[in-house]
Each structure stands twice: as structure tokens, then as C-alpha cells.
Amino acid sequence: MAVLTPPSAAGRPAAGRGRSRGGRAGGRRQVGWAFVAPFLLVFALVFLAPIAYSIHLSLFRDQLIGGNHFVGLGNYTQALHDHAFWSGLSRVGLFLVVQVPVMLGIALLVALALDSGRLYGRGFFRISIFLPYAVPAVVATLMWGFMYGKRFGLVASVNEHLHTSLPDPLAPGWVLASIGNIVTWEFVGYNMLIFYAALRVVPASLYEAASIDGAGQWRIIAAIKLPAIRGALVIATIFSVIGSFQLFNEPSILKNLAPNAITTYFTPNLYTYSLSFSGQQHNYAATIAIVMGVVTMIVAYVVQLRGMRKEV
Amino acid sequence: MTNRALRRWAPAVAAVAAAALGLTACGSSGGSDAKDGGSGASAVRSALAKGGDLTVWAWEPTLKQVVADFQAAYPKVHVKLVNAGTGNDQYTALQNAVQAGKGVPDVAQVEYYALSQFALGKSVADLSPYGAKDLSKTYSPGPWNSVNINGGVYGLPMDSGPMALFYNKKVFDTYKLPVPTTWEQYLDDARKLHAADPKAYITSDTGDAGMTTSLIWQAGGKPYTVDGTKVKVDFANDPGTAAYTKVWQQLVSEHLVSPVPGWSDQWYKGLADGTIATLATGAWMPANFSSGVAAASGDWRAAPLPQWQAGANASAENGGSSLAVMQAGGNKALAYAFAQYADQGAGVQTRIKGGAFPATTADLDSQAFLDTPFPYFGGQQANKIFSASAKNVLPGWSYLPYQVYANSVFNDTVGKAYVSSTTLADGLKAWQDRSVSYGKQQGFSVG
Numbered sequence: 001m002a003v004l005t006p007p008s009a010a011g012r013p014a015a016g017r018g019r020s021r022g023g024r025a026g027g028r029r030q031v032g033w034a035f036v037a038p039f040l041l042v043f044a045l046v047f048l049a050p051i052a053y054s055i056h057l058s059l060f061r062d063q064l065i066g067g068n069h070f071v072g073l074g075n076y077t078q079a080l081h082d083h084a085f086w087s088g089l090s091r092v093g094l095f096l097v098v099q100v101p102v103m104l105g106i107a108l109l110v111a112l113a114l115d116s117g118r119l120y121g122r123g124f125f126r127i128s129i130f131l132p133y134a135v136p137a138v139v140a141t142l143m144w145g146f147m148y149g150k151r152f153g154l155v156a157s158v159n160e161h162l163h164t165s166l167p168d169p170l171a172p173g174w175v176l177a178s179i180g181n182i183v184t185w186e187f188v189g190y191n192m193l194i195f196y197a198a199l200r201v202v203p204a205s206l207y208e209a210a211s212i213d214g215a216g217q218w219r220i221i222a223a224i225k226l227p228a229i230r231g232a233l234v235i236a237t238i239f240s241v242i243g244s245f246q247l248f249n250e251p252s253i254l255k256n257l258a259p260n261a262i263t264t265y266f267t268p269n270l271y272t273y274s275l276s277f278s279g280q281q282h283n284y285a286a287t288i289a290i291v292m293g294v295v296t297m298i299v300a301y302v303v304q305l306r307g308m309r310k311e312v
Numbered sequence: 313m314t315n316r317a318l319r320r321w322a323p324a325v326a327a328v329a330a331a332a333l334g335l336t337a338c339g340s341s342g343g344s345d346a347k348d349g350g351s352g353a354s355a356v357r358s359a360l361a362k363g364g365d366l367t368v369w370a371w372e373p374t375l376k377q378v379v380a381d382f383q384a385a386y387p388k389v390h391v392k393l394v395n396a397g398t399g400n401d402q403y404t405a406l407q408n409a410v411q412a413g414k415g416v417p418d419v420a421q422v423e424y425y426a427l428s429q430f431a432l433g434k435s436v437a438d439l440s441p442y443g444a445k446d447l448s449k450t451y452s453p454g455p456w457n458s459v460n461i462n463g464g465v466y467g468l469p470m471d472s473g474p475m476a477l478f479y480n481k482k483v484f485d486t487y488k489l490p491v492p493t494t495w496e497q498y499l500d501d502a503r504k505l506h507a508a509d510p511k512a513y514i515t516s517d518t519g520d521a522g523m524t525t526s527l528i529w530q531a532g533g534k535p536y537t538v539d540g541t542k543v544k545v546d547f548a549n550d551p552g553t554a555a556y557t558k559v560w561q562q563l564v565s566e567h568l569v570s571p572v573p574g575w576s577d578q579w580y581k582g583l584a585d586g587t588i589a590t591l592a593t594g595a596w597m598p599a600n601f602s603s604g605v606a607a608a609s610g611d612w613r614a615a616p617l618p619q620w621q622a623g624a625n626a627s628a629e630n631g632g633s634s635l636a637v638m639q640a641g642g643n644k645a646l647a648y649a650f651a652q653y654a655d656q657g658a659g660v661q662t663r664i665k666g667g668a669f670p671a672t673t674a675d676l677d678s679q680a681f682l683d684t685p686f687p688y689f690g691g692q693q694a695n696k697i698f699s700a701s702a703k704n705v706l707p708g709w710s711y712l713p714y715q716v717y718a719n720s721v722f723n724d725t726v727g728k729a730y731v732s733s734t735t736l737a738d739g740l741k742a743w744q745d746r747s748v749s750y751g752k753q754q755g756f757s758v759g
């Protein structure tokens with residue numbers, strides 16, 4: 001479960017040990033570099049180089065008339081005043097604020113239920129709740145897209161048989177909620193597994209001590225279980241924050257079914273995609289991608305700082 | 313010393329100059345293949361004799377048979393026909409491949425409205441060196457003008473799309489609707505049909521840039537003015553646009569058009585079962601009818617496009633494609649050979665038999681072509697209607713040199729009119745603004 005331990009806690013002592021050893025034998029340093037070299041090489045190639053290239057791209061502007069020329073930070077100032085970009089960003093911001101708590105809440109509830117040991121057929125529930133995560137996002141979205149269909153889909157059938165008039169899930173006002181529903185369905189199982197795994201490593205002795213002290217189940221959850229999985233909660237939140245900002249698959253596929261409800265700048269990622277592939281604005285797309293990367297990093301870092309604050 | 317230096321430098325300078333000349337020659341001739349084989353035509357012939365592999369990206373259904381025939385005629389050539397999507401989907405993939413410099417096909421189907429964007433970006437090759445310039449009399453003027461861009465020929469016209477109204481006669485007979493001759497009458501029919509059967513719609517429309525611009529074209533509108541790199545976009549004060557929005561706004565506001573996106577499964581289903589009763593589109597449609605809506609064979613007929621003014625006979629083009637040779641393709645001479653076979657040679661007849669509408673004047677005027685009965689349309693000689701429409705296409709229309717981009721944001725702007733209280737006119741104004749700002753960003757002088 002080392003993965004779930006916050007890096008700051010595990011990292012510090014290890015770094016300290018490394019320093020003292022390096023001081024004793026200088027030759028070891030080179031050996032150390034040799035061991036790290038394969039990783040560094042791949043890291044530079046697949047991580048640093050693309051970022052550097054994107055930054056390079058973002059400083060130029062390639063026009064149909066006039067060709068490619070250096071514009072400095074011109075693309076960045078344009079991004080700051082770009083209505084389309086901000087509307088996409090605020091949309092994923094709204095998505096983040098509403099969908100992530102709902103999804104993590106359900107996941108936590110399910111994990112606690114599974115962990116309570118009072119559930120009959122625990123293995124079955126665990127796998128069936130996790131299963132949607134194994135369905136590729138594209139397939140999941142297509143499937144939900146068919147269900148959302150107001151003319152031929154499940155919504156149409158419900159309306160027909162029950163004589164109701166459910167709102168069109170693919171109408172402009174509803175489509176973000178519909179996407180939230182798909183994403184929640186996809187990722188509850190995944191987050192549940194993170195929480196459940198964290199709960200399994202809580203020593204049984206704590207529960208025994210609690211029951212001797214006369215604590216009920218709710219008290220155990222509040223005083224033992226939740227504090228024990230705080231790290232897992234923070235990790236899951238950070239993953240979800242990043243996932244929300246990178247929202248792309250679901251709107252991109254639903255766009256075929258609801259071309260007028262989902263704009264080409266519905267989410268920042270969809271916007272970069274449209275800029276680069278329909279508009280041939282690769283440089284501006286790189287700029288938006290970098291700005292988005294920075295925004296995501298800041299938000300994820302704030303979440304981590306806040307989440308870890310009370311932990312000593 | 314100076315003499316020796318001169319002697320030493322002179323050949324170098326000459327070599328550089330020659331290389332530069334060679335480069336410009338290459339640049340203007342569109343590739344080294346033509347240069348090697350002497351005249352372009354012989355390069356094409358030797359490429360055919362030598363054979364090789366070709367990848368063709370196209371969605372036009374009749375090309376399948378053309379590829380088979382072509383390979384039978386030239387056994388050394390292997391053609392891989394790939395359907396990389398229809399229209400914009402394919403252009404996205406194509407631009408993606410061009411940008412990556414990998415996986416670029418040799419030949420690509422490019423619609424007329426999109427060709428100038430690819431030519432401007434130098435993604436497609438100028439075909440003049442292979443003898444394409446000599447084909448001006450081969451093709452009808454509309455399509456030929458569309459492939460002539462800035463003095464080069466950037467594709468061979470494959471088909472053309474003079475518009476017609478396809479209507480489901482069975483539905484029209486059932487509800488005793490008159491075949492509309494004006495758009496006002498069309499609106500009338502739409503109301504009657506939807507009232508008689510709430511599941512049936514006169515047509516489907518979820519915002520289609522190609523259809524909207526074509527109908528504005530037919531109404532005499534000229535929202536785009538293009539003069540080299542000078543571009544003007546004006547939907548707001550365009551009388552043709554006003555005529556279009558007046559009728560179409562009522563169709564949309566009264567929910568008389570089916571909210572099914574074109575080319576989707578639901579759309580084909582609707583065309584087959586009569587819930588989508590008409591389709592105003594280009595004369596290339598019959599091939600798609602017989603392949604995609606086979607179940608409704610015999611139900612459909614073609615009619616002249618309804619008019620914006622009673623008694624007029626105006627028409628417009630919708631779609632129509634060329635086969636373009638990609639600049640990054642490996643074997644351009646062979647690629648041209650295929651395009652020529654499909655668009656000028658034996659392939660044309662094959663494609664006409666398959667239901668395609670040619671751009672070659674010889675075929676358009678031939679009596680045999682005009683008299684051809686369409687079994688799908690119950691034996692109707694539909695080519696007579698299409699040919700008449702081709703002659704009545706209003707002159708003076710032009711698309712933007714970046715129409716592919718403009719069309720990609722059509723649903724962001726005009727699409728709002730289909731799902732909210734925004735009007736079509738407001739949507740078109742928003743579309744105009746997006747097109748103008750993109751043009752400015754791309755270095756056009758936009759007025």
C-alpha cells in the first residue's frame with residue numbers, strides 16, 4: 001500500500017539517507033547515475049521532450065497566409081482573452097465541483113458497505129461495481145448515448161410506455177449532467193477499489209479496541225476508518241480533478257449525437273483538438289494545452305495541500 | 313588571387329543557382345516524378361507500366377468497382393481503398409496525417425468547397441505537370457472552376473452536385489401532398505405531413521453547413537466574396553440569406569424538421585421507413601440511396617428543387633468531389649494515373665452505372681445518359697432533372713478559402729438555432745463573426 005502513502009512522508013527520510021551515503025563514497029555517485037540513466041533517457045524522451053516541443057510550438061504562429069513566425073507570448077495573451085477557452089474551463093470547473101463529490105461519495109459509501117462485512121455476496125458486488133471501469137470509455141459512451149436517445153433510445157421507450165415526458169438528456173441544458181452520469185458510472189468502481197484497499201489494511205486490533213470501548217459502527221467509521229483512508233481520499237480526489245480537466249472522450253463521442261449541444265470548445269481538451277485538427281491552429285492548441293496543464297497542476301496541488309494539512 | 317578565387321567560386325555559385333532553379337522547378341511542377349519522365353503524360357504512362365502500391369481515401373461508393381477494374385487493367389498496380397470517414401471526418405484525418413507527415417494517402421477524395429484550403433496549405437499537388445491543364449474542355453465549367461486554384465489544377469473533378477429534391481413518393485401519395493415547386497409550398501407540405509403523422513417529418517436537419525450554404529446560394533445569396541487573400545463574409549445584409557432564413561426559421565421553430573443528424577444510422581432508417589420524406593441535395597445522392605437505403609427502392613423520386621420565387625428555375629451545387637493527389641504521397645505519377653482513370657477514363661462509365669453523377673461534359677450531354685432509367689426511382693429518367701439543374705446553377709458563388717474550418721464551427725453558432733431560442737439569422741451572424749476572426753488570425757485581409 002506504499003502507493004497510497006503521500007510522497008512527502010515517505011520521500012524525506014529516504015532522501016536524507018541518500019545524502020549521507022553519497023558523502024562517504026564519491027565514486028558511488030557515478031554508479032548511481034548509470035543505474036538511473038535508462039530511466040532518465042526514457043523520461044527525457046517521452047516526458048520532457050514533448051513538453052519542451054509544445055512550449056516551442058506555443059511561441060509561434062503558423063498562418064495560411066504569411067507562414068510561420070515567432071510571436072513570443074502572443075498566443076498566451078490571446079488565450080487569456082479567449083471566450084471559448086474560458087467557457088470550456090468554467091464548464092469543466094462546474095463538472096469538477098458537482099460530479100467529483102457525488103462520485104467519490106458513492107464510491108466511499110460502497111467501499112464502507114463492502115468493508116462492513118455485513119454484506120451478503122461481497123465478491124459479487126465488488127466485481128459488478130468495478131466492472132464498468134473495465135468497459136472502454138468509448139464503448140461506455142456509445143452505450144449511454146443510445147440509452148439517452150429521445151427518439152429511439154431508452155428515454156424514448158420510457159416516455160412511450162409510461163406516458164412521461166422526460167427531458168432530453170442530450171439537450172444543451174442537460175448534456176453536462178448526462179456526461180457526469182456516464183463518468184460517475186465509469187469511475188465509481190475504480191475509486192471504490194482504492195478506498196476498499198485502503199480500508200483492508202486498517203489493523204483489526206483498532207476495531208477490537210473500539211468495540212471494547214463501546215463504539216458503534218458509525219463511531220468506528222468516523223474515528224477510525226475515515227482518518228485511516230485520508231491518503232487514499234486525497235489521491236482519488238487528485239485523480240478525479242485531473243480527469244475532470246481532461247474530459248474529452250465522452251463529449252467528443254456524444255457530439256455526433258448532439259452536434260448542437262456540444263460545441264467544439266465544450267471542454268478545454270475538445271477545444272485543443274478542434275483547434276489543431278479542424279482549424280490547423282497547432283500553435284494555439286499547444287498554448288491552450290500548456291495553460292490547461294498549469295491550471296490542472298495548481299488545482300491538484302491545492303487539493304493535496306489542503307488534504308494533507310491536518311495530517312501529522 | 314582574385315582571379316583564382318573567382319574561378320574557385322564561380323562553379324560553386326553556379327551550382328547553388330542551379331540547385332535553386334532545380335528547387336523552384338520542383339516546387340512549381342509539384343514533384344520530381346514529372347521531371348524524371350520527361351513530359352508529364354509519359355511519366356504517368358511509365359508509372360502505370362512499372363506498377364506499385366496506392367492508397368486512396370474516399371467514401372464515394374462507386375469507387376470500389378473502379379478500383380477493381382483498374383487493378384484488372386493494370387495488374388502491377390495495387391490500390392488500397394480506405395473509407396476514412398465522410399467529409400469533415402476525413403479532412404480531419406487527412407490534415408492530421410499531413411501534419412504528422414505519416415500515413416498520408418496517395419489520392420484523396422476532397423469536396424470542391426474544401427479543395428482550396430488544401431491547395432492553400434500545399435497539402436495537395438498541382439496536377440498541371442501531368443497534363444491536367446489540357447482537360448479544361450473535358451469537364452463542365454462549375455466543377456472545373458472549383459479545381460482551378462491560383463493558376464494550378466489541384467484535383468480532377470469526380471462528380472458534381474447540381475441540386476434536386478428527392479422525395480418519398482409513397483409518403484406523398486399516402487397523404488396526398490403536392491410535390492412542392494416553391495419553398496413556401498414545401499413549408500405547407502411540412503406542416504400537413506407532420507400533422508397527419510407526428511412521427512413523419514418533411515426532412516431532417518440538425519444544422520448542416522453544406523446544405524445551408526447551398527440553399528442560400530440557390531436563393532441568390534452571395535455571403536462570401538473572395539479575391540485572392542481578400543475575403544469578405546456578410547450574412548447579415550445578404551438578401552439570399554434573408555430569403556432562406558424566412559422559410560427555414562419556420563420549419564425549425566415549428567419543429568417540422570426531424571432532429572436526426574445526416575448520415576447517421578437513424579437517418580438512413582428514417583429515409584427508408586418514410587419518417588424523413590424529402591432530401592434536397594446534390595445529384596450524387598442516387599448512388600448513396602441504392603447502397604444505404606436499399607429497402608426503400610422504388611419509393612423515391614427526384615424532382616427539381618423548389619424555388620424561392622414562384623416560376624423561377626434557379627439551382628445550386630451541393631457537394632461534389634474531386635480526387636486530389638497528395639503532396640506527401642510517394643508515387644504522384646501513379647496517383648494521377650488512378651485519378652485520371654476514375655475521373656476521365658473508363659472509370660467514369662463504371663461510376664455512372666453505379667449511380668454517380670459525372671462532371672464530364674461528354675457524358676452530361678449524351679442522350680444515352682439522359683435516357684438512363686433509374687430502377688431505384690421506379691424507372692424515372694432522373695438524369696434529365698439533374699442535367700437541367702446543372703445548367704441552372706446560379707453563377708458567382710464562392711466558398712471561403714478556409715471553408716473546412718468554417719463548417720466545423722457551424723454547429724457552435726448556427727446550430728444553437730436548432731436547440732434554443734436563438735434565431736437562424738442570429739446564428740448566421742455569429743458564424744460570420746467566427747469566420748471573420750479566424751480569417752484574420754490566418755493572415756487574410758477580412759472585410
